[in-house]
Amino acid sequence: MIFIAILIGCILGAILGLNAPMISYTYSSYLAIAIIAALDSVFGGIASVIKKNFDLKIFISGFFGNAILAILLTILGQKLNVDIYLAAIIVFVWRMFMNLGTIRRYYVEKWSDIIKEKASKRNKQEEQEEK
Amino acid sequence: MTNKKAISIILGVMCFALTLGIFVQVRTIRNTDSTISQNQEANELRDEILKYKERYDNKFKELEQAEEQLEQEREKATQNDTELEQAQQKITEGNKITGMTEVTGPGVTITLTDGKGIATSTLNPSDLIVHDLDVLSVINELINAGAEAISINDQRWVLTTAISCRGNTIDINGQRIGAPFVIKAIGLPEYLAGLERVGGYLEYMKQDGVGVKLEKSNNITIPKYSGVINFEYLKNVEE
Numbered sequence: 404m405i406f407i408a409i410l411i412g413c414i415l416g417a418i419l420g421l422n423a424p425m426i427s428y429t430y431s432s433y434l435a436i437a438i439i440a441a442l443d444s445v446f447g448g449i450a451s452v453i454k455k456n457f458d459l460k461i462f463i464s465g466f467f468g469n470a471i472l473a474i475l476l477t478i479l480g481q482k483l484n485v486d487i488y489l490a491a492i493i494v495f496v497w498r499m500f501m502n503l504g505t506i507r508r509y510y511v512e513k514w515s516d517i518i519k520e521k522a523s524k525r526n527k528q529e530e531q532e533e534k
Numbered sequence: 535m536t537n538k539k540a541i542s543i544i545l546g547v548m549c550f551a552l553t554l555g556i557f558v559q560v561r562t563i564r565n566t567d568s569t570i571s572q573n574q575e576a577n578e579l580r581d582e583i584l585k586y587k588e589r590y591d592n593k594f595k596e597l598e599q600a601e602e603q604l605e606q607e608r609e610k611a612t613q614n615d616t617e618l619e620q621a622q623q624k625i626t627e628g629n630k631i632t633g634m635t636e637v638t639g640p641g642v643t644i645t646l647t648d649g650k651g652i653a654t655s656t657l658n659p660s661d662l663i664v665h666d667l668d669v670l671s672v673i674n675e676l677i678n679a680g681a682e683a684i685s686i687n688d689q690r691w692v693l694t695t696a697i698s699c700r701g702n703t704i705d706i707n708g709q710r711i712g713a714p715f716v717i718k719a720i721g722l723p724e725y726l727a728g729l730e731r732v733g734g735y736l737e738y739m740k741q742d743g744v745g746v747k748l749e750k751s752n753n754i755t756i757p758k759y760s761g762v763i764n765f766e767y768l769k770n771v772e773e
Contacts, residue, residue, distance in 0.1 A: 408542035412549030419550075420557025428584050431562045438555045445552065459541055466548055 433474045436488050440469040443495040443502075450502035453509045469495075594760075633692040633759040637683050641720040641754040642727055644672060644736070647745035648713045661742040664713050666697050666704040668744070671735045672717060673697075679726050681719035683756045687711045690759040707761060714745075723750040 426434060444466040451457040473491045480487030612618040629635045646669070649662035669686060676684055684691035689706045698705045703712045719726055727750055729736050736746050 404538060405542045405545055408546035409549045412546035413553045416550040416553030417557055420554045420561070423554065423558050425562045425565055426558055428562065428588055431559060434555055434559045434562075438552070438559060441548075441552050441555065445548075459544065463544060463548075 432488070433477055436473040436477050436491060437470040439492055439495045440473040441466055443499050444469055446499050446502040446506070450505040453506060632763065633683065633690045636755065636758045637720060638753055638755045639682070639720040640723050640752045641681070641718065641750075642723055642729075643749045643751060643754065644676075644717040644719070644729070645745070645747040645749075646672070646713070646715040646717070646739070647747075649743035649745060662744065663702075664715055664739075664744055666699040668735075668739060669704060669715055669717070670697050672729070675729050675735055676717070676719045676721075676726060679721065679728055681721040681726060683720040685718045685756045687716055688757050690757060692759045692763065694761075694763055707759070718754050718756055720754055720756060723752075726750075 444462065447465060448457065448462045451462070473488070473495070476491055477488040608622060612622045626635070630637060646664045648664055673684055673686070673691060686697075686706050689695075689709055689711065692707075695707055696705075700710055703710045704715075705711070727748060728734075730748050731737070736748065740746050
């Protein structure tokens with residue numbers, strides 16, 4: 404159910420994105436930073452599902468809040484002539500890697516557990532056959 | 535169950551927003567077809583230029599709309615007055631000749647492309663390239679053959695037009711233009727096609743290895759001059 408919803412959302416977004424009017428180049432840097440922020444929230448959400456402390460409200464507020472905050476910081480940085488967006492990108496990408504690490508560790512551990520179980524089962528079978 | 539439904543709907547909407555953003559961004563970046571330099575300063579300068587170009591394009595569109603509106607207003611104002619109508623007709627007639635309106639008619643299209651020969655096989659590699667003087671000579675011959683309106687890569691040839699060399703591009707009406715050069719001319723096609731005669735300039739360019747193509751056509755559209763003609767020192771002699 405959830406995966407179907409995600410798939411439909413992605414396909415609809417892609418179709419609309421291909422046909423949507425292009426935004427002006429001036430605002431494309433804001434959209435870029437918003438995309439990075441949103442991607443960070445998505446990975447954060449997946450990681451929190453694995454950690455079993457997933458909260459939908461936190462997830463949604465993070466998704467939109469981080470994107471808006473990143474855009475505002477970029478605008479502020481342009482006004483002050485400081486590249487704040489670089490800091491935002493570093494933080495988001497760093498967090499993305501952390502979350503990806505959590506996800507990777509979870510799946511690798513799961514996988515190695517399965518392999519261990521199979522190996523122990525086989526050992527037991529072999530012992531029984533030997534008897 | 536309702537909780538799961540809500541979660542899936544919200545996740546779907548979020549994925550929708552995310553993919554929409556990514557696709558729009560990718561298309562925008564691809565459209566600006568800019569290469570990213572390693573030098574940050576160069577990147578910033580390029581950014582600035584792209585922004586100014588966008589602003590210029592927007593302003594240009596506004597100007598075009600304003601001109602259209604002016605035209606409409608003028609038509610409305612002169613509808614019920616024969617004297618004004620005649621003056622209006624004079625203005626449109628004058629605009630047609632000076633190049634301030636889009637014009638159409640029979641004529642020829644001449645395409646000049648840089649030669650594809652190997653540079654070392656000719657005596658002078660520079661002969662393979664279309665130069666500003668080549669374009670100028672072709673235009674001179676077109677005017678000689680009775681061309682009434684001429685454009686080079688959609689830049690209208692007007693009273694104040696000058697053609698000059700800018701490295702590997704040429705400068706027409708203050709705009710940089712690169713090869714291939716598409717020269718459109720309105721006039722009697724049979725006369726204009728006389729440019730292909732033996733001993734003409736096109737023949738001479740062909741011999742040099744430059745790609746030359748002349749096509750007759752019954753409807754050629756030539757855009758209007760996008761700049762402003764400003765005369766400061768010109769005065770009528772009083773009799």
